[in-house]
Amino acid sequence: MHDIKSIRDNPQAFDAGLARRGLKPLSASLLAIDETRRAAILASEQAQARRNAASKEIGDAKKAKDDARAAKLMAEVAELKTTMPELEAAAKAADEELMKELSAIPNIPFDEVPDGVDEHGNVQHHVFGNKRNYSFAPKLHDDLGTALGYMDFEAAAKLSGARFVVLKKGLARLERAIGQFMLDLHTNEHGYTEINPPLMVRDEVMYGTAQLPKFSADQFRVETEDDQIRNAYVNFDLAKQHILNFAEEKGVQAAREAKHEVLGFEYKQNPDRRWLIPTAEVSLTNLVRESILDEKQLPMRLTALTPSFRAEAGAAGRDTRGMIRQHQFTKVELVSITTPEASKDELERMLSCAEQVLQKLDLHYRVMTLCAGDMGFSSQKTYDIEVWMPGQGDGGMFREISSCSVCGDFQARRMDARSRGPDGKPRFVHTLNGSGTAVGRALIAVMETYQQEDGSIAVPSVLQPYMGGLKVVARD
Missing domain, CATH: 1.10.287.40 (Serine-tRNA synthetase, tRNA binding domain)
Structure with missing residues (x-):
């Protein structure tokens, strides 16, 4: 804010x-x-x-x-x-x-952020590695996974609908291995503190990192039947021209017994409502909400491996095939809480930490500096890491696998998160967040990059210890 x-x-x-x-x-x-x-x-x-x-x-x-x-x-x-x-x-x-x-107003971009209205205005920062040459036509990850019998979209649709997947056997273990590898790298080598946060959070927590109120349609809301009854529009008073909430007047049980018709929902602060986190950034960043930290505690670097949930309300018709854009996915999140003086340098450090994941997996990628019109709502500057996926499109395609952003005091003001320096005066902290990285997309990149002509998947050397020494994921 x-x-x-x-x-x-x-x-x-x-x-x-x-x-x-x-x-x-x-x-x-x-x-x-x-x-x-x-x-x-x-x-x-x-x-x-x-x-x-x-x-x-x-x-x-x-x-x-x-x-x-x-x-x-x-x-x-x-x-x-x-x-x-x-x-x-x-x-x-x-x-x-x-x-x-x-x-409802987004953050102001740094002067150094390139101008532009969408992804076409993004500027390439640097590239790692090269495209691999194959003696065969590389396949899409979903073709590979389905042929192995370890990636089942039909079973997921029966359980949950579109944009979900059931992973089995070798691919389920490979995804788990990727997440564990990332988490170990960030905690053991990069100095992040591992957190296991809640996956459901209150209104004010989503507000703190700016998912609410502007982006409520992109989120999954969790409410009990009692919550729904409390917020139901149950009667319209024509004389007074306003909605009467029967449950507030008579109580939830009385509203349930009266069986009034539910006509809709009223969006308002509700202490009983929860939201499924769209990213662990929400939980991790809000750990410092409504507090005054000693600046000796900063920088505070936090990481978590969690499921994430997104309604993708604004992405209708986009990337509907395979695992590219799912309602539920796993991600390793990186969050930094730091001082205003250190936040720009912290962004470069965070980017380097995320890059090392892909470097150790030996995946070809590029880093893009996002233009002002393509950045996230809370960001002052964002780097996107885009990994090369040889099975995508005609001859391969770069796909986003991580975004690293500095937000300044934009989120801290919403959370009332401050620190106290040597002069004793409190001031708002600066927050940063990044993917370290998206586990599902890393799985896709590994599958497509390390695919063999017979349809099996070679396991990158850094992941083999997490796979019990398994070097190839192949059909039984």
Whole structure:
């Protein structure tokens, strides 16, 4: 989230940054809301101060036996008691409106980020390795996996629908081996602390890393029947022109017994609702929410190997074949919490850590610097690592396998995550996140890169210890 004071101090720079994101100027409308908010807060504070002063004056007037003045002051206090809640409500409403507007605005790109509106504006940073030559036409991973009998999309569809997969035997073990290898590399060699976080989180946690409210349609929401009943639109009051929530008035059990028709759902803060994490970034980053760290604890580097869940609401029709774009996938996440002075260097370090995964697997890849129009919502700068998959497209294709981003204090403001330096003053930390890497896509890259003419998969040497020494995944 943006700092309104920073926008107030330099609205032109803010609008220029938004323009690079393809957005219209917003500083004027934000500052108008801010002006209303500040005026409402001032009016509320002045009313409170006047009430306190008048209450003291009443005591003085009574001591002086000035009954007329005391009565006048008491009437003034009574009036202030009536108007103060309205002033406080106006200040709260203006503050909530400003927070709502700010929460929907993406981060501002660094000056060094290339201009562009989509992936065509991304710039190649560097390349590792070369394309392999094959004496046969490389196959797609799903053709390989299906022929082996170890990749079953039909069984997954019976269980869960489209965009799920059942892995078996050698491929199930190979995916597990890849995840374990990555986790061991990052904890043993790169200094990350392993975390096993919850996979379901509250509204405010998703809000903290900016998945909510803007991207709610991309997430999987988990609610019990009671939660659904609490949030059901059950009755529309024509006279008052608003929705009445039967469950809030009568209780959940009464609503269930009444069997009112459920007409829809109301999006609002719900302490009982949970969301399946789209990435462990959500859980790991929020570990420092609502806290003030000692800067001696920084940088804090965290990693986790978890399932991730994405509705992919905006990806209809894209990459529907195979395992490229799944609703459920496994990923090793990297998160860093650091100081403002160190965050840019930390991004380069994180990128290097993610790259070493692919280097040790001897996979051909390239690193792209994303343009302003293609970066994620929270990012100030992002590197994408794209791995070469020889079975994709006509003659192979680069596919994203990792994104490493620095977010500045954008997420920290939403989480209220701060640190205290030598001067004792708290300030917002900077957060970074990256894939270290996506396990499913690494599996695909290994399958397609290491495929043999007979359809078997050679196991990269670094993974063989995790495979019990197995050197080839072949059909039984």
